[in-house]
Amino acid sequence: MNSFEIQDAIQARLAGDVTLSGLSTGVFDNVPPGQPTPYVQLGDTTEAPDDLLIERGAQTTYTLHIWDDQPSFKRVKQIMDRTQFLLHDQPLTVVGTQIVRVRVEFSQTFREEAWRRGLVRVRLDVFGS
Numbered sequence: 001m002n003s004f005e006i007q008d009a010i011q012a013r014l015a016g017d018v019t020l021s022g023l024s025t026g027v028f029d030n031v032p033p034g035q036p037t038p039y040v041q042l043g044d045t046t047e048a049p050d051d052l053l054i055e056r057g058a059q060t061t062y063t064l065h066i067w068d069d070q071p072s073f074k075r076v077k078q079i080m081d082r083t084q085f086l087l088h089d090q091p092l093t094v095v096g097t098q099i100v101r102v103r104v105e106f107s108q109t110f111r112e113e114a115w116r117r118g119l120v121r122v123r124l125d126v127f128g129s
Contacts, residue, residue, distance in 0.1 A: 002097045003060060006124065007042055009094050010062055013086055014040060020082045023075065024066075031067075038068035038075045040083065043119075050125070057127040061105065066118035073109055076118040080107050087122050097128035 007029070014020055015027040020040075027040040043063035050057040066079045088104040102124050110117040 002094055002128070003045060003047060005094045006060065006092070006097065006099070006126070007045070007062060009092050010064075010087065010122070011042060013090075013092065014064075014083060017082070017086055020079065020086065023079050023082060037070070038066060038079055040079065041065040041067060057125070060124045060126055062122045062124070064120045064122070066120070068116045069114060070116065073111075073116050073118075076109060076116045080109075080118040080120055083120050087120075092124070097126050100125040100127065 011027050011029065020027075023038070025036045025039045027042070028035070029042045031039065031041050041064070043065045045063070046061045047058045048060075050059045064083055066076050066083070068076050084104045084107065087102055090102055092099045092102050102122060105121040105123045107118065107120045110119070
């Protein structure tokens with residue numbers, strides 16, 4: 001699978017959305033030091049083989065983290081809602097890979113000492129090289 005290219009496509013989809021850009025300071029794989037909040041960070045990936053007889057396939061998950069340093073979850077939840085809108089059951093194109101389905105598997109919020117964090121996990125059913 002082209003897992004890094006899929007990550008790039010997810011990042012491009014999110015970073016290219018004007019509404020999400022108005023809610024956050026960016027979408028990052030590697031968050032720059034001192035980056036103001038709130039922002040979206042591309043997190044962990046899992047991949048489980050799901051081959052057909054003649055074609056390689058996988059079920060792949062991508063985890064998105066939304067970070068904010070405000071005491072309220074309001075901005076985190078607004079960003080979570082928008083990321084889900086942009087990805088759930090929406091087509092995603094990656095050369096050399098057929099993405100059959102994109103769906104939000106779940107989302108969750110966390111109250112950490114100095115942070116509010118949202119997590120959105122997206123599952124993709126993919127086939128190709």
